[in-house]
Amino acid sequence: MAKRVSFVGITVFVFCFALVIHIPASGAAEKGPIKIGFIAPQTGNFAQFGLDMISGAKMFLETKNYTVAGRKVEVIWEDEGAGPDTAVTKARKLIKNDKVHLVAGIFMTSAAYAVAAVCMELKTPLFLPISGGDDLTQRQSSPYINRLSVSGCDWGHVAGDYAYKELGWRKVVGIGMDYAVGYEAVGGFQDVFESLGGKMVQKIWTPMNTMDFGPFIASMDPEVDGIYDMVSGAMGIRFLKSKQESGNMSKKGVMAAGTVTDETFLPALGDTALGVMTAHNYSATLDNPKNKELRDLAKKKLGKDSNWGISSSWVGMDWILRAIQNIKGDVENQGQLIKALRAVQMEDSIRGPLKMDEYGHPIQDFYVRRVDKAGTGYQNTVIKTYTKVSQFWTWDPKTYLSKPVYNRDNPPCKFCK
Amino acid sequence: MPPLLQKPKRHKAEGEVCQAVGTQCEDDMNFWVSQLFNGISYGALLFLLAGGLTLIFGAMNIVNVAHGSFYLIGGYIGFEVIRLTGNFYVGILAAGIFVGILGLFIEPVFLRKMEGKEPGNDLKQMLVTMGIAVLIQDSCLLIWGGDPYMIQTPGYLKGAAQIGPFFFPRIRLFIIAYAMLIFLCVWWFYGRTSIGAKLRATVDNDEMASGLGINVDRIRRGVFALGAVLCGFGGVIGCSFMGIALGIEFEILPLAFVIVILGGTGSLTGALVGSFLVGITDNLGKALFPELSYFTLFAPLAIILAFKPTGLFGRG
Numbered sequence: 001m002a003k004r005v006s007f008v009g010i011t012v013f014v015f016c017f018a019l020v021i022h023i024p025a026s027g028a029a030e031k032g033p034i035k036i037g038f039i040a041p042q043t044g045n046f047a048q049f050g051l052d053m054i055s056g057a058k059m060f061l062e063t064k065n066y067t068v069a070g071r072k073v074e075v076i077w078e079d080e081g082a083g084p085d086t087a088v089t090k091a092r093k094l095i096k097n098d099k100v101h102l103v104a105g106i107f108m109t110s111a112a113y114a115v116a117a118v119c120m121e122l123k124t125p126l127f128l129p130i131s132g133g134d135d136l137t138q139r140q141s142s143p144y145i146n147r148l149s150v151s152g153c154d155w156g157h158v159a160g161d162y163a164y165k166e167l168g169w170r171k172v173v174g175i176g177m178d179y180a181v182g183y184e185a186v187g188g189f190q191d192v193f194e195s196l197g198g199k200m201v202q203k204i205w206t207p208m209n210t211m212d213f214g215p216f217i218a219s220m221d222p223e224v225d226g227i228y229d230m231v232s233g234a235m236g237i238r239f240l241k242s243k244q245e246s247g248n249m250s251k252k253g254v255m256a257a258g259t260v261t262d263e264t265f266l267p268a269l270g271d272t273a274l275g276v277m278t279a280h281n282y283s284a285t286l287d288n289p290k291n292k293e294l295r296d297l298a299k300k301k302l303g304k305d306s307n308w309g310i311s312s313s314w315v316g317m318d319w320i321l322r323a324i325q326n327i328k329g330d331v332e333n334q335g336q337l338i339k340a341l342r343a344v345q346m347e348d349s350i351r352g353p354l355k356m357d358e359y360g361h362p363i364q365d366f367y368v369r370r371v372d373k374a375g376t377g378y379q380n381t382v383i384k385t386y387t388k389v390s391q392f393w394t395w396d397p398k399t400y401l402s403k404p405v406y407n408r409d410n411p412p413c414k415f416c417k
Numbered sequence: 418m419p420p421l422l423q424k425p426k427r428h429k430a431e432g433e434v435c436q437a438v439g440t441q442c443e444d445d446m447n448f449w450v451s452q453l454f455n456g457i458s459y460g461a462l463l464f465l466l467a468g469g470l471t472l473i474f475g476a477m478n479i480v481n482v483a484h485g486s487f488y489l490i491g492g493y494i495g496f497e498v499i500r501l502t503g504n505f506y507v508g509i510l511a512a513g514i515f516v517g518i519l520g521l522f523i524e525p526v527f528l529r530k531m532e533g534k535e536p537g538n539d540l541k542q543m544l545v546t547m548g549i550a551v552l553i554q555d556s557c558l559l560i561w562g563g564d565p566y567m568i569q570t571p572g573y574l575k576g577a578a579q580i581g582p583f584f585f586p587r588i589r590l591f592i593i594a595y596a597m598l599i600f601l602c603v604w605w606f607y608g609r610t611s612i613g614a615k616l617r618a619t620v621d622n623d624e625m626a627s628g629l630g631i632n633v634d635r636i637r638r639g640v641f642a643l644g645a646v647l648c649g650f651g652g653v654i655g656c657s658f659m660g661i662a663l664g665i666e667f668e669i670l671p672l673a674f675v676i677v678i679l680g681g682t683g684s685l686t687g688a689l690v691g692s693f694l695v696g697i698t699d700n701l702g703k704a705l706f707p708e709l710s711y712f713t714l715f716a717p718l719a720i721i722l723a724f725k726p727t728g729l730f731g732r733g
Contacts, residue, residue, distance in 0.1 A: 043555070047663065048563025082664075207703075207710055209668040211659055214455030214589075215704040218448065234565040234662030241567070241660070247577040247584020268567040268660055 033074035034324060034331050037094030038105040039087055039115070040313075041080040046233075048264065049107050050080060052309030053130060055302055057105075059294075059310075060317040068321045069329030076100060080111055087111035091118045101331040102127060104320060105313070109133040109152075109181050120144050125338050129316025130309065134184045135405050137361035137391065146341045146360040148316050150281050152181045152230070153406060155257040156188025157393040158279035158366045158386050159228060163189075163255050164196040166368075166384065167277075169225035171199050175216065175239070176230040178205040180407075185230035185257045187406025190413075192393060193228075199415040200228075205408065210235055213242040217249050226253040229260060229276075236260045240272045253277070261371050263307035266378040273371040273378065281362075282311050282351045283369045283380040291350040315349050322346075353388070361391045450583050452704050453697065458589035460696020461596035462658065465651025466669060467676035467688045468603060469644030475620050475683015477532055477637050480539050482546040483523075484673060485666030486553040487645050491516045491652025492661035493557060496566050505571050505657075513649040520645030523549065524638050532637065554663055565662035568653065588658055595654060599647065600689050607685055616640060620683045672699075679718050681731020690729060 038057060041050030054077060066073045076098050078090040087106060094100045095118070103119055104127040106112045112131040119126040120142050128136070128147035136145055163169045174190060176182030182205060190200045201224060204216050213231075216239075220227070227249075231239045236259075244250050258280025261273050284295060284306045291306070294314055298306045323340040324331060331337050346354040352365035366389045369380035392400040404410050470484050491512040499508035527549065531541040574591050577584040607613040618626040619636045627633045652661075659665070676695050680687025695714065702713030721729065 043558070046563070047558055051563070205707065207707070210703075211665075211668060211672075212455065212459045212700070214459065214586075215452055215700045216707075218451040218455060219704050234660055234665065237565055237567055237660040237662075241658075242586075245575070245577055245586035245588060247579065247586075250577065264564050268565045270567060270569065272567075 031071070031332065033072040034068065034329065035098060035100040035102075036073060036075045036320070037078060037091070037098060037100035037103045038075050039078045039080045039090050039094070039103065039111075040105045041082065041107050042077075043079055043081060046080075046082065046107050049130075049309045052264070052307060053105060053107065053313040055298075056310035056313035057129075057317045059297055059301060060314045060321075064321060068324050069327075071329045073321070080105070080107060084108065084111040084114035088114050088118055091115045092122070095119070095122045095124045100124070101334075101337070102320065104129065104316065106131045110179070112136060116140070116142070116145050123334070125334070125341060127316065127320055127341060129319075130312040132181055132184070134180075134391070137357075137359045138401055139405060141359040141361075143338050143342075143360075146356060148319055148354065148362050148364075149312065150258060151361065151391055152184025152257075153188035153191075153393075154281070154366065154389065154391060155230070155279055156185040156190070156228070156406075157192045158368065158389060159255045159257070159277075160189040160192030160198075161196070161386075162277070162279065162368050162384065163226060163228070164193050164198050167226065167253065167255070169193075169198060169253075171201050171221075171224045172226050172228055173202040173204065173220050173224045174200050174228045174230075175204040175206065175220075177232070177235070178207050178408075181257075182206075182230050183408055184406045186228060187411055188393075189228045189255075190411050191406070194411070194414070200413060201415045201417065203413050203416065206231055206235070206239075208235075211238070213239045214246075217243050217246045220249055222248045224252065226255060229254050229256040232257060232259040232262075233265075237265060237268050237272075240269060240276065244272050255279070258282075258369075259308065261369070261380060262309075263305055263380070264309070266371065266380075269371070269378070274373065275370065277368060277370045277383070278380065279366055279368050279386075280308070280380075281364050281366055282308055283367050283382050284311075285369075285379050285381060286351060286367070288348070288350065288352075290348060294350055311350055315346075315351065315354070318349070319344050319346070319354075352385075357390060357397075359391070359397070363388050363390050365389065447582065448704075452700055454583075454585060454589070456697030456700035457693060458586075458592050458696070459700060460693040461593045462651070462655050463669075463672055463676055463696055464596045464689055464692035465599065465654060466648055467673045467680070467692055468599065468685060469647035469651070470673050471677045471680065471683060471685065471688040472640050472647075473644040474677050477640060478534060478539070479528060479532065479641070480542050480546065481644075482543055482670070483549040483553065484546075484644075484648060485668075485670035486550040487516045487520070487648040488652040488655065488669060489557060489661065489663070489666040490519070490553055491649030492568070492656030492665075493561055493566070493652075494649070495653030495656065496568050496661060499568055499653075505568075505574075508568070509650055509653045512653045513646045516649030516652070517642045517646035520642040521638060523645075524641040528641075529634075550666065554666065558663055563663055565660050566656070567660045568657035570657045574657075592654055592658065596692075599650065600685070603643075603647070604685055612636075612639075675714070675718055677728075679721060679728055681728030684728070684730035687728055687730030 040053040041047055080087045102125050106128055109132050112133050126145050128149055130149045132151040134151045134153050174186040176186040202221055254276045256278045258278050261276055261278050263284050295306045322344045327336045327340045342356050354362055354364050357363055366386040367382045368384040370383050372381045473479050473481050494515045495508040495512040498511040527545050531538045574587045577586045615631045619633055623633050676691040680691030699714050703710045
């Protein structure tokens with residue numbers, strides 16, 4: 001009995017203590033903290049990307065001491081899991097229960113499309129530092145959605161131009177994963193490459209979870225000048241390795257989407273990736289003081305080099321805090337917050353100047369990178385910079401948007417046999 | 418919709434010899450030979466996984482969902498050991514031993530109570546082994562992170578060997594040879610030794626075997642460990658070919674189950690034949706009708722099971 005009494009006593013004491021602590025705290029700050037919900041995969045297939053995203057965001061917030069415009073920033077970290085369904089549940093929870101002012105993060109394109117719909121329905125701004133999906137800032141653009149990422153078509157447009165003009169390729173085969181981002185990257189490449197006069201003679205869509213790329217490589221036309229590749233992640237490693245070990249395709253050059261040779265994969269790719277070129281909005285080797293600061297910090301805190309996941313949410317958090325700073329921390333005024341998120345401009349971010357177009361997609365520099373040996377490891381050496389690239393490439397937005405989005409059958413493969 | 422992957426038309430290369438008559442023959446031959454070869458080598462890799470699974474499934478009636486995880490963990494152990502010792506074969510051996518010990522521990526602790534043919538047992542086994550699989554996946558995430566790894570093979574296994582006009586990747590040749598070696602060893606053990614005879618007796622009728630004085634528990638424990646060892650070997654080989662990444666265990670597991678059911682549970686020859694069938698079908702399916710790749714994989718299975726529910730080499 002004595003034990004029971006003391007237990008009740010402790011509970012009451014703790015409860016009262018909490019009340020005492022709580023009252024002055026809520027009295028001190030008039031509006032409470034600025035709440036940001038951050039969704040990133042912490043379990044499942046993309047866990048490492050998500051953990052990198054979270055590290056990048058946390059490292060940036062630490063440099064600002066979790067404060068902006070005199071208000072505390074409180075971030076609620078949620079797990080995206082391995083599919084859009086989890087992300088949607090978490091987004092609803094963040095908006096309805098936690099009452100966040102802004103949802104940020106999201107890795108998968110499919111999850112971004114799904115969460116975008118939720119945010120538009122519940123009228124909460126969404127900020128995507130990393131995930132793509134062409135139409136989110138094209139045919140389905142909304143004032144609620146802003147991003148600083150690359151979309152599939154960006155990768156393809158830049159690579160198509162480089163392959164035709166600098167590498168002198170005229171005939172290529174395109175290989176992409178059999179879902180949105182694969183179609184968008186390969187489609188973007190084909191559109192630019194063929195508008196210059198090149199020919200894409202084969203388009204191959206590989207199912208998700210392809211274990212063995214042998215059959216696809218054996219089916220490739222051996223007379224092409226090169227391969228455009230949007231097969232990333234663990235599958236990307238399998239593809240490049242199989243290609244390297246095949247007989248007649250092993251000598252062909254590869255241009256790929258940025259994620260294929262992300263710093264995360266370079267150790268596993270090893271010599272297989274040497275010479276592979278990619279178009280991307282970041283490389284850990286970018287030579288500027290801000291990027292150096294990030295790399296040093298990442299080495300110190302995480303014990304590894306910076307990469308796409310870390311750098312994207314680092315810049316993304318920077319962008320969000322600048323927007324909030326510009327409206328003096330008044331995030332309760334949502335109309336103002338939405339406008340501010342689109343109006344930020346950065347002259348000297350870790351990856352060059354950044355601003356947003358009227359559809360909420362960044363106009364940013366793109367880097368053509370080549371995988372080289374560097375000391376004991378490998379790096380993405382920047383060999384050419386395309387400045388101020390728009391998601392519409394050099395086309396007029398209205399003309400561009402009147403065409404259907406790049407998908408499995410579009411643009412049609414005119415030169416396929 | 419235009420076809421998305423066509424067989425490319427090729428011109429005859431200098432010095433290429435064509436056996437058959439016809440203008441397109443050398444192109445066709447090249448295509449078919451390389452596709453068949455790819456299919457066989459993929460099948461050989463699948464056998465390393467399915468061979469162990471069929472023993473566990475057949476001898477013990479355990480639906481082992483964690484089998485893919487043995488493969489995964491074998492890959493990681495192999496990766497670490499190869500990095501430390503620099504020797505590919507030591508890595509394979511170490512992975513096999515480690516996963517074998519894991520199997521020796523898992524079977525008596527978690528699965529012993531739900532073995533046998535009582536109704537509902539298979540569901541319990543699936544849940545428990547699923548739990549083990551998730552546990553292993555999260556432990557691997559904790560230890561190795563989510564970054565994919567690639568096991569570096571010795572130099573003589575890199576690149577392609579040219580035989581006549583055809584190119585054969587060396588690693589694939591190695592996988593085929595290795596799978597055949599494993600098959601012969603296990604087949605000899607299974608069919609020609611007294612332990613193997615006891616094992617087969619247990620597969621056919623465990624109660625009768627027990628009545629004849631065979632220590633069924635020990636046999637079961639041994640079989641589970643042996644299946645795990647094979648899987649650990651397979652993990653290292655597979656991961657030097659496809660890389661290790663979290664999630665790979667659930668990508669490859671359905672194929673192993675297809676093979677075991679197709680070949681007949683408990684039949685090693687069945688697993689070998691099934692592996693080659695699945696490997697070749699999967700390959701040709703992807704090359705010729707990429708949109709239908711799952712259909713071309715599962716349709717033959719459905720047809721075969723409709724006529725022979727016990728699988729090709731299974732005994733009813």
